[in-house]
Amino acid sequence: MATTLSLEHPTAHTRRGGQAAARLLPAALACLLVAWLAVFIAYPALAVLLRSLSTKVGGFTLAHYQSFFAKGYFLRSLLNTLILGATVTGLCLSLGFAVAYLVARGPRPLRLPLRVLTLAPLIAPPYLFGLALIILAGRRGVLAQLLDMRIPLYGWLGVILSQVLSLLPVAFLMIENVLASLDPSIEDSACDLGADEPTLLRTVILPLASPGLLKAGLLTFGLSIADFGNPALLGGGLSFLAPDAYLMVTGEWNMEMASVLSVILLVPTLGIFLVQHYWLKGKTYTTVGGHATAAEPRGIGGGLLTALLTPSLVFGALVVGSYGVIALGAVTKLVGIDNTPTMQHFASMAGFDAIWTSFQVSLTAGLAAAMVGTGLAYLCMRTEVRLRGLLELTTLIGFALPGTVMGIGYILAFNSPPLYLTGTLAILILNMIARFLAVGLEAGVSKLYQIDVGIEEASADLGAGLLTTFRRITLPLMSSAFAAGFLFTFMQSMISLSAAIFLVAPGNLLASVYIFNRARDGDMGIACATSLLLILSLAACLAGLAVLARRTGIRMSAAHT
Amino acid sequence: MNEQPLLSLDGLTKRYGAVLAVCDVQADIRRGELVSFVGPSGCGKTTLLRIVGGFVRPTAGRVILDGEDISSLPPNQRATAMVFQNYALFPHLTVAENVGYGLTIRRRPAAEVGRRVEELLSLVQLQGFGHRRPAQLSGGQQQRVALARALSLQPKVLLLDEPLSNLDANLRVQMRTEITRLQRELNQTIVFVTHDQEEAMSISDRIMVMDRGRILQGGIPAEIYERPASRFVARFVGAANFLDGTLGNGIPGRTSIATKLGTLIVEKVSSGLTTGDRVAVLLRPEAIRLGPPDGHSEPNRLLGTITHAMYTGALIRYTVKVGDTPLTVDLSDPRHTPAFHRGDRVGLRLPSDPHLLPPDSAADANGS
Numbered sequence: 026m027a028t029t030l031s032l033e034h035p036t037a038h039t040r041r042g043g044q045a046a047a048r049l050l051p052a053a054l055a056c057l058l059v060a061w062l063a064v065f066i067a068y069p070a071l072a073v074l075l076r077s078l079s080t081k082v083g084g085f086t087l088a089h090y091q092s093f094f095a096k097g098y099f100l101r102s103l104l105n106t107l108i109l110g111a112t113v114t115g116l117c118l119s120l121g122f123a124v125a126y127l128v129a130r131g132p133r134p135l136r137l138p139l140r141v142l143t144l145a146p147l148i149a150p151p152y153l154f155g156l157a158l159i160i161l162a163g164r165r166g167v168l169a170q171l172l173d174m175r176i177p178l179y180g181w182l183g184v185i186l187s188q189v190l191s192l193l194p195v196a197f198l199m200i201e202n203v204l205a206s207l208d209p210s211i212e213d214s215a216c217d218l219g220a221d222e223p224t225l226l227r228t229v230i231l232p233l234a235s236p237g238l239l240k241a242g243l244l245t246f247g248l249s250i251a252d253f254g255n256p257a258l259l260g261g262g263l264s265f266l267a268p269d270a271y272l273m274v275t276g277e278w279n280m281e282m283a284s285v286l287s288v289i290l291l292v293p294t295l296g297i298f299l300v301q302h303y304w305l306k307g308k309t310y311t312t313v314g315g316h317a318t319a320a321e322p323r324g325i326g327g328g329l330l331t332a333l334l335t336p337s338l339v340f341g342a343l344v345v346g347s348y349g350v351i352a353l354g355a356v357t358k359l360v361g362i363d364n365t366p367t368m369q370h371f372a373s374m375a376g377f378d379a380i381w382t383s384f385q386v387s388l389t390a391g392l393a394a395a396m397v398g399t400g401l402a403y404l405c406m407r408t409e410v411r412l413r414g415l416l417e418l419t420t421l422i423g424f425a426l427p428g429t430v431m432g433i434g435y436i437l438a439f440n441s442p443p444l445y446l447t448g449t450l451a452i453l454i455l456n457m458i459a460r461f462l463a464v465g466l467e468a469g470v471s472k473l474y475q476i477d478v479g480i481e482e483a484s485a486d487l488g489a490g491l492l493t494t495f496r497r498i499t500l501p502l503m504s505s506a507f508a509a510g511f512l513f514t515f516m517q518s519m520i521s522l523s524a525a526i527f528l529v530a531p532g533n534l535l536a537s538v539y540i541f542n543r544a545r546d547g548d549m550g551i552a553c554a555t556s557l558l559l560i561l562s563l564a565a566c567l568a569g570l571a572v573l574a575r576r577t578g579i580r581m582s583a584a585h586t
Numbered sequence: 587m588n589e590q591p592l593l594s595l596d597g598l599t600k601r602y603g604a605v606l607a608v609c610d611v612q613a614d615i616r617r618g619e620l621v622s623f624v625g626p627s628g629c630g631k632t633t634l635l636r637i638v639g640g641f642v643r644p645t646a647g648r649v650i651l652d653g654e655d656i657s658s659l660p661p662n663q664r665a666t667a668m669v670f671q672n673y674a675l676f677p678h679l680t681v682a683e684n685v686g687y688g689l690t691i692r693r694r695p696a697a698e699v700g701r702r703v704e705e706l707l708s709l710v711q712l713q714g715f716g717h718r719r720p721a722q723l724s725g726g727q728q729q730r731v732a733l734a735r736a737l738s739l740q741p742k743v744l745l746l747d748e749p750l751s752n753l754d755a756n757l758r759v760q761m762r763t764e765i766t767r768l769q770r771e772l773n774q775t776i777v778f779v780t781h782d783q784e785e786a787m788s789i790s791d792r793i794m795v796m797d798r799g800r801i802l803q804g805g806i807p808a809e810i811y812e813r814p815a816s817r818f819v820a821r822f823v824g825a826a827n828f829l830d831g832t833l834g835n836g837i838p839g840r841t842s843i844a845t846k847l848g849t850l851i852v853e854k855v856s857s858g859l860t861t862g863d864r865v866a867v868l869l870r871p872e873a874i875r876l877g878p879p880d881g882h883s884e885p886n887r888l889l890g891t892i893t894h895a896m897y898t899g900a901l902i903r904y905t906v907k908v909g910d911t912p913l914t915v916d917l918s919d920p921r922h923t924p925a926f927h928r929g930d931r932v933g934l935r936l937p938s939d940p941h942l943l944p945p946d947s948a949a950d951a952n953g954s
Contacts, residue, residue: 211675
């Protein structure tokens with residue numbers, strides 16, 4: 026952006042200067058951005074691939090892959106990961122559909138509470154539910170202590186449950202969108218022709234929603250197999266690819282095998298990505314019509330209502346229970362065992378420091394990602410830069426790559442000169458930007474599709490140069506895309522773990538990593554206290570942003586995933 | 587009306603919070619009749635239709651179909667079928683599957699469904715389109731599919747919600763004929779909702795003009811056009827001039843009305859009116875004759891100046907200023923009558939049998 030400002034010198038406003046700038050500036054910016062994307066997205070990803078194929082001295086070899094497929098252990102990891110992904114996806118889709126259907130069509134008084142409950146996990150680190158489940162139902166957990174219940178939490182049950190809890194909001198938001206895009210009059214006409222609610226669901230709603238459900242499923246699957254925290258906390262004897270890759274790095278410093286695991290983890294992720302962007306494109310039924318009719322709740326019948334509501338309420342109870350147990354864990358000595366109220370877990374400054382570091386990193390990353398993302402969107406949509414496909418693809422790859430892969434890639438790429446960044450805050454910030462840039466870009470692109478080129482042309486017609494038009498007309502119009510990019514990057518950076526855990530150094534621990542480490546070491550009190558602080562500060566940030574949004578009139582719609 | 591009505595709307599009211607969308611609507615519809623509800627947008631006509639279809643629960647009142655109170659039945663248990671404004675075809679099903687949907691979910695044998703679908707498609711002249719998807723059809727064809735689908739269950743009443751508003755002008759006129767043909771062929775009772783008064787007049791047996799949730803007037807199209815009950819109705823169904831006046835003395839067959847443009851002699855006034863009553867004289871543009879100015883001051887003759895002329899092909903619509911009062915006057919068949927130009931002085935002959943309305947009533951205060 027520095028170049029932009031210097032070029033806005035008055036001389037650039039003369040007609041010739043403006044024209045030259047109109048040609049040169051976008052090209053220069055585009056080159057800069059392409060270079061940036063190449064260094065911070067493509068290079069680390071390639072570094073992982075190359076490392077998995079190279080010998081210690083730099084020659085080409087397939088030996089690492091051979092040993093991966095020769096070892097039953099790794100194959101089991103792969104299988105476990107895929108089974109986990111499929112199971113969690115199935116559960117999230119069914120549950121997400123149930124909740125979304127109730128929120129969209131169910132009894133009015135239920136709608137808002139259900140929605141809030143379902144979205145509540147979004148402001149917690151993804152592994153928080155793993156932590157909560159351990160405190161609640163672990164070997165020395167509340168249920169074991171109070172009711173003498175022995176729950177086989179460690180293993181499939183715990184991992185699946187905690188992943189469903191943390192991933193449901195994503196599936197729900199996507200399915201809710203799908204249901205909202207269905208024309209109510211199509212449902213009316215099915216009813217009119219004699220369909221009851223179950224028939225309507227089976228013959229109209231599910232078929233129409235299926236492309237959207239498939240999309241939601243693919244995303245959930247990708248997030249599940251990339252998740253590191255929950256399997257690491259609750260896997261017990263089960264192995265999964267993401268935690269295995271972490272152990273390869275931290276335990277054995279076996280970067281080759283870590284890279285192989287990353288590449289294996291990448292294969293389904295890239296498959297999903299390709300399906301989404303090439304096969305599913307344009308396959309959705311957008312049926313929403315021009316005029317909205319006053320839709321009255323049809324009154325979902327007893328049996329169906331029970332079938333949809335029961336799992337939703339169980340889920341809601343688990344969310345409330347998890348947050349509750351975290352809050353209790355923060356203010357008691359050892360919840361379930363020694364319930365004496367105490368503030369001792371807040372005594373250590375390390376938690377506060379970690380949250381403060383997280384906040385700085387996230388704020389910087391959020392602003393930068395939003396700025397670069399919307400800038401990229403503008404370059405792609407409004408200038409003659411012919412790199413749109415490549416730019417979009419690269420940012421989307423940065424978004425789609427599992428955090429573990431991006432973490433390992435950054436270690437490999439930036440651990441030596443000329444870009445020796447290991448252990449700095451910069452590597453964390455750059456990593457976050459690279460991973461979440463796509464949201465600002467996509468929001469910007471879709472906004473620019475909506476903004477009539479004519480508005481900008483009118484401005485240009487009145488004598489404004491490209492820069493002035495951008496600053497005066499386009500930028501204000503794009504503020505909501507900027508906000509979406511910022512909000513998503515900020516929130517994700519505050520809570521995400523999988524890439525950060527590879528990149529933090531003792532001096533710059535992020536809150537999500539700090540809490541995870543405390544939880545893994547069994548320091549449940551401190552983990553809970555810091556989680557509580559993190560969640561409360563996130564809630565405060567969101568409230569503050571909401572106020573800011575209302576003051577400035579910027580529509581800060583829920584971050585899209 | 588000795589025959590029992592097929593469909594009775596009995597005191598229907600729908601309230602959304604403080605808003606009265608439909609207010610105490612009373613109407614009877616006979617078997618085989620096509621009745622239109624017309625009114626400006628927001629007048630409650632669509633809500634009324636949705637109440638009949640079962641999509642909206644009335645706050646008060648009953649819907650009686652064939653002697654049975656169906657007010658509390660959901661749409662899937664009513665013998666009504668709706669054609670939606672945007673057709674609401676199922677995009678994931680073929681045309682044949684769309685038309686056969688109602689039969690299929692009732693688990694009728696496939697052969698029977700197939701036969702019935704063929705029958706319906708040929709009824710709406712879409713033979714051979716069964717395998718297509720709705721997205722592959724033109725707007726008019728989609729409209730026909732929606733009609734066929736709605737007719738598939740032989741509904742007692744067919745409900746049409748602005749079905750022609752998404753079609754272009756020519757197609758719209760063609761579909762009007764189509765709908766009246768279906769009505770006759772099947773003796774199908776139809777309730778039709780539209781904001782287009784011309785559409786309503788051209789296809790309806792009877793029209794109900796609505797405003798702000800109420801039926802202002804119901805009757806056959808000619809009655810509504812010629813003898814509207816209020817200025818609002820008069821304006822809604824066509825262009826209208828109003829002249830305020832006071833009834834003077836009359837002998838049978840000749841009553842004078844004093845207006846600001848002079849005295850008007852009319853042949854007949856309705857029985858309720860007496861000398862001294864204030865009235866509004868309705869003058870339809872085509873009922874006023876234009877001619878060259880003549881010097882005579884006869885009753886019902888006026889002199890004016892053309893201030894605007896609008897050529898529309900079938901007629902020329904003039905604005906003629908008489909004193910300070912602008913009057914809208916149509917000259918039909920402009921090819922065979924000499925046209926006038928802006929600034930021309932013309933003579934006007936007012937009809938001797940105009941319809942008389944009550945003077946500005948409260949209900950008209952906003953409407954006109």
